[in-house]
Amino acid sequence: MIKVENLYHSYSNDENYAVKDVSFEISKGEIFGFLGPSGAGKSTTQKILTGLLPIQKGQCFIDNKDIKKSTRDLFNSIGVSFEMPNVYRKLTGVENLRFYSEMFNVPTADPLKLLKMVGLETAANKKAGDYSKGMLQRLVFTRSMINNPKIWFLDEPTSGLDPTTTSVIKDIIKEKQQQGTTVFLTTHNMHIAEELCDRVAFITNGRISAIDSPRSLKLKYGESFVNIEYREGGALKKELLSLTDEKHKQRINELVSKAKIETMHTQEATLEQIFIKITGKELK
């Protein structure tokens, strides 16, 4: 559905690349997470794929069409949810969606139904300028669904949202995936990525360090631990022991046979820990 080959981009038109030799493929109906800290090259890649930046070097294909050669009709099958709440502040929520729906040459969704999906039905006739940050974020998210896109670009879709609304957004994304929508999710939120993505790509300093499913990455790079809490001489003690290290394995056996264990949990590495392990950078 999306194919990127040896993509480079420099804002200064020199060797100072914001995106360097980036290549990946995304299959139909897949949720692909593009993960990295701020300034890593996530948004630059998304802007190139959505035509907001030119292709300087490399190739990009969407739905088997070279985006360099495609017409604006390609956008009929694309939806883009921006991180920035870029809506018309003088128009109401429903007017924003109605205006946007008129820009497409394909059947569009009912604006009121979309607003209801994200809990904005009561604010439908309120000017967007009076919306809170979270409401604006939801409005931008619904706008990206108006043309029932086959390919959906989501840039930090849950940024600034409360846990309940975040859960609603995640459910909508999963539902769209089941309907066959391909999702390109740009985020630095590893929990969202872990929960939603079939595969993720780690990007830092414009380069992709790893691409795989969250589970495979954990198996490949993560370590499993056992977290044991036990009593010794009346005091509560805690130890985190690796399941792969021989010495730690012996210590687990020792504790199981001799100590008064109160709790014992296995603990997997998080995607964030894997990211730090692979890239050496934190996700901020």
Place this chain on the structure above:
Amino acid sequence: MKRLLGLLKKDFKIAFRNFFFLIVVFVAAILIFVTNSLIPEQVNMDTRMLYAVEGEQSKETLQIAQLLEKQGGSRRVAGKDEIIKGIEADKEAVGLVIKQNQNKPVFEFILQGYENEQSKNAFVLSLESMLNLDQLNNPDIETVVLKQEINYGKIPFNKSFVPLMILNEPVMLGFIFLATLIFMEKDEGTIKAYMVSPGRIAEYLWSKVILIVTLGILSTVLITVFTMGSEANWFMLISITIAGSLFSSTVAMFVASFFDNISKAMIWVLGISLLLTAPMISYFMPSFAPRVLTIIPTYSLMFAIREAIFPGTNTAIFYESMAVLLIVSAVLFSLSVLSYKRSLLRD
């Protein structure tokens, strides 16, 4: 077409909610009030003269006094003291004392004190020409009036400002409105959302141009109807308003394409506004028309508007202005489309 209608609906709503229509009506109302109520229909620009003949009254001095009597705005008084009293009371008046000295007439001007050298020279020259009046009445000069069927009539002083008001409000206000609208959308980032839809930049810009032209027509119709009534060549007036609004909006969109926000562009917006209104100097002084002013498209536009409001025979200025404005607008529109594409992709 569906997309352009959608864009128009959106732009008209935003313009209405930003009070653009109200501003146009309000400014037009002020201009109508100023034209109809504050500016007089007739203004007497002649300087009034108080004169007196002092001392011995010879044949020459009496002849001069008789000539002055025939001049409109002059009044004979008893003497110099009365002249001084008179011009103190009337700041537009000047005085002239005529005396006889060694069989020759001597003239003494009594002025207000603030007249510049040019004015003083003008008084002397007009007196000289008056004294040589007999020589100027050359019987060989014949005046032939052509096209006598055309009755220009005398344009009332207050109505003579209407073309300038139409140049300023619909045309120049459109320039400011368009710049405001584009920068507002740049600030909101909505143009980026538009760019990931099948919509084209040209459609996006066309919608704004149509809005500005509509505001221009509304303003022109209001000002003209409430100052001139139905007396105008409406076809010419609406056509030239459309061309003028097209020109000002394409200039605004071209300028706006180079800047991210209105504060960065403000100096250019103001500078270009001043440049485009500069030809107004020539309106009341048609003889002052240096090349640097006449090449500005608003120069011919201003006279074309006058031609549409006070129809005469100079229709050439209308066609010339229409052609220039439409060509310049087409070039600027094409450049704007390219510039917007470039600036969006550069972002």
